[in-house]
Amino acid sequence: MLRSMKDLKGYTIGATDGEIGHVTDFFFDDQRWTVRFLVVETGSWLLSRKVLISPYSLLKADWEHKRLPVRITRDEVKNSPDIDTNQPVSRQHEVQYADYYGYPYYWGGDGLWGTGLYNPGMAPPPGLDPETLAEVRTEVADVYARAESTLRQNDDPHLRSCQAVLGNHLEATDGDIGHVQGMLVEEDSWSIRYLVADTSNWWLGHQVLIPPDWVSDIRWADSRVSVNLTRELIQDSPRYDPATEFTRQQEHDLYRHYERPNYWEREHNSAPHGS
Structure with missing residues (x-):
């Protein structure tokens, strides 16, 4: 199911x-x-420190009470690597964080969450003893991920703040179309499936959805996001109503309008057997 990232802000x-x-x-x-x-x-319990929580930590969400339970303790959070969330998070920071909690490296393979993983729930929970962990994660996958990390630990992880993207100008191949109003994220994979485009600066305030796969360029310094679509094609696309649930049928209609392959079939075909 898709969730608005604006709505998720403030969750406990x-x-x-x-x-x-x-x-x-x-x-x-x-x-x-x-x-x-x-x-x-x-x-106040941790001096208002800002900490990072990985989706690997998450348990089943309590959507009714706007609560996201995690499988870690407050002491684990208190003693976790201190990462300044106001500064870019380096790959080395991510390595330290993953090693501290015992999480796989998400950049260690072709899956969204590492070698063969489509969502973080497919990974083993933290806190397992080495022998049990070895039974859950194959030696090949583990060695591959660690070797890949060593080679790439100084790479730019390309991490961006979602909050910083909101309000960025959106431009089609033939002109401006509005700005980024929000994002829709898939609750299982935590993949951002759509940018919510507010077109009030162009026509009568409609909101439309644009998959980030169709973003052709992001100019962070200029706060501009370019998409490989024409203004007319976007104007004629299905409208998005944030007050109602966005259904799979509506997703089908959206991709049919743009005559492009949808993400769920593409990812299903590329997923490892049994996923």
Whole structure:
């Protein structure tokens, strides 16, 4: 199911032994358009420190009460690597974070979440002893991920703040079309499936959805996002109503309008057997 990232802001993060804090932002990588970290304001119990929570930590969400439980303790969060969320998160920071919690490296393979992984829930939970962990993760996958990390630990992880993207100007191949109003994220994979485009600067305030796969260029310094679509094609696309649930049929209609392959069939065909 798709969730509005605006709605997810403010959700409570609950550890196994108490509350951690509230979601204030998300970091996503602008190559795979997948949320890699939730930025959480801890409040007074941890001197209002902002910490990163990986989707690897998440348990089943309590959507009714706007609560995201995690399988870690407050002490684990307290003693986690101190990462300045106001500064770019380096690959070395990510390595330290993953090693601390015992998580796989999401950049260690072709899947959205690493070698053969479509969503973080497919990975083993943290805190397993080495022997059990070795049974869950094959030696080949583990060695591959670690070797890949060593080679790439100084790479630019391309992490961006979702909050910083909101308000960026959107431009089609033949002119401006509006600005980024929001994002829709898939709750299982934490992949950003759509940018919500507010076109009020161009025509009568309609909102439309644009898959990030169709983004051709992002100029962060200029706060501009370019998409490989014409203004007319966007204007004639199905409207998006944030007050109603966006259904799979509506997704079919959207991709049919643009005459482009949809993401769920593409990813299903490329997923490993049994996923």
